[in-house]
Amino acid sequence: MGERGEDNERMVWQSDEELEAGIGYRFVNRALLAEALTHRSWVNERRDGDGGPDNERLEFLGDAVLGLLVGRLLFTRFPGSREGVLARMKASLVGEGTLAALASARGLGRHLRLGRGEERSGGRKRRSLLANTYEALLAAVYLDGGLEAAARIVERDFAPLLADIATGAAGRDFKTEFQELVQTRFGAAPTYELIAMDGPPHDRRFTVAAVVAGERMGEGMGRSKKEAEQAAARHCLARLASDSEG
Secondary structure, three states, X not given: OOHHHHHHHHHHHHOHHHHHHHHOOXXXXXXXXXXXXXXXXXXXXXXXXXXXXXXXXXXXXXXXXXXXXXXHHHHHHOOOOOHHHHHHHHHHHOOHHHXXXXXHHOOHHXXXXXXXXXXXOOHXXXXXHHHHHHHXXXXXXXXXXXXXXXXXHHHHXXXXXXXXXXXXXXXXXXXXXXXXXXXXXXXXXXXXXXXXXXXXXXXXXXXXXXXXXXXXXXXXXXXXXXXHHHHHHHHXXXXXXXXXXX
16 A cells, blocks of 8 residues: 555544544444445555445435435424425435535545545545535444434534525525625625634534624524524624614
């Protein structure tokens, strides 16, 4: 094995605990974790046949597990919604873009075992690859700890997205909308101030204030600073709309 491959492998194995802390689950069968993080390109480049299985079978299973758990979450949270509405919300939640964003937030790209070619072509940041890895990891948790262990990860990752999905707000860039409105009305750009950071490393909560002309106009909370800033901007937009109506 060449030096690049050794560095790649060391990076993965030395950061297992960091990844587990990030997802809030510690594996009993660590071979499942290794399999979930192994891309086909890594296996194909191992001439000694010691690359182990790639994560494509886990990805297949993870797609089914994710669909079940997101479906269950929606069924429970929206008891008055009909099948068509639930199906549209589910499709929005389990799309490649959402899964890739979640994988990126968990830092999964940094932990992947990739072949040299895939590494050079930017595989660690490729959206499709990140989304597939999220599904593979979820399947690994399911096989290792059962359905409820996987459900806890899905609940934590997807519950914050439900409000936006239900109101049709998913995909809106509230920060841009707020900035454009503030510049038009006040001739200044808003800034964002971190007020608080709470929770354990694998389940952080950030509280951010949107500041305009030196005054706090609204606050928001999220699992990342960016998410909290979006929430704060959304709060401010709602407040400004209410003031206008009043």
